[in-house]
Amino acid sequence: MHIYLLRHCDAAEFSPDDVTRPLSEKGESQARTVGRVLQKLNIVPDAIISSPYARARQTSEIVQEELRLEKTSVSEFLVPGCDPRQMIHQLNGQENSAPLLVGHEPQLRALLSQIISASTMTDILFTKGSLGCLSVLKPIISGKGTLHWLLTNEQMQLF
Secondary structure, rough: EHHHEOOEEEEEEEEOHHHHHOHHHHHHHHHHHHHHHHHHHHHOOOOOEOOOOHHHHHHHHHHHHHHHOOOOOHHHHOOOOOOOOHHHHHHHOOOOEEEEEEEEOOOHHHHHHHHOOOHHHHHHOOOOEEEEEEEOOOOOOOOEEEEEEEEEEEOOOOO
């Protein structure tokens, strides 16, 4: 299976609550860029799973619209501080073969690290709006995945 990881795009600087912090205009543009790049690469996720935080949900909804997909779902296991093995367990219980997971730092880095190295300590730079692709057999076993690519939003704008 392929797993696509997308860090939420640029968010507003201030909000009374981190959970409700929305995307900035720049973030909305970055999310559209992600959707267009996925189209150009002929990548159609069979599910979009987002953190419940507003900026991640907004990112996933814009990508969903760009790809003309039906809906996104939400997972509490994509919020900062969750054990990445919880998300792996959720993925193992689903039929998806190409999910796009939309979340935050350091959670996405920890999840990627867990899948490719069985550790959450791999030093990977996952900037806002970055998109990564990894492959792994199901059931997902920590340390058995391969990172194929990781694109920053700036790189995607060159497509």
